[in-house]
Amino acid sequence: MSEAKLKPCPFCGSADVCVVSFGYGVRCRDCEMAFSGTAPGGAEKWNRRADPPVLECHVCGCKRVLVYELGGLPVIECTACNRSWDRHA
Numbered sequence: 001m002s003e004a005k006l007k008p009c010p011f012c013g014s015a016d017v018c019v020v021s022f023g024y025g026v027r028c029r030d031c032e033m034a035f036s037g038t039a040p041g042g043a044e045k046w047n048r049r050a051d052p053p054v055l056e057c058h059v060c061g062c063k064r065v066l067v068y069e070l071g072g073l074p075v076i077e078c079t080a081c082n083r084s085w086d087r088h089a
């Protein structure tokens with residue numbers, strides 16, 4: 001079974017990313033980034049994400065933050081603490 005090709009990890013540039021959690025999430029094997037989607041199609045969401053500006057998580061202060069579209073709205077999600085918020089929050 002072949003998986004859709006995933007974009008490389010935005011944080012370390014590694015192409016060694018894989019789909020996890022039955023399609024809900026994406027994980028980087030190099031830097032341990034874990035992106036958890038809330039629905040199947042995590043890989044698709046991963047590939048639709050905007051190229052990340054350097055954003056800081058306002059919860060944990062790290063820079064492992066992804067921006068992606070959800071229902072046409074940009075959503076920002078921290079892959080370290082799994083918080084997500086929208087741009088206006």
Ligand SMILES: [Zn+2]
Pocket residue numbers: 009010011012013014028029030031032033
């Ligand atoms: Zn990585």
Ligand SMILES: [Zn+2]
Pocket residue numbers: 057058059060061062078079080081082083
């Ligand atoms: Zn965080």
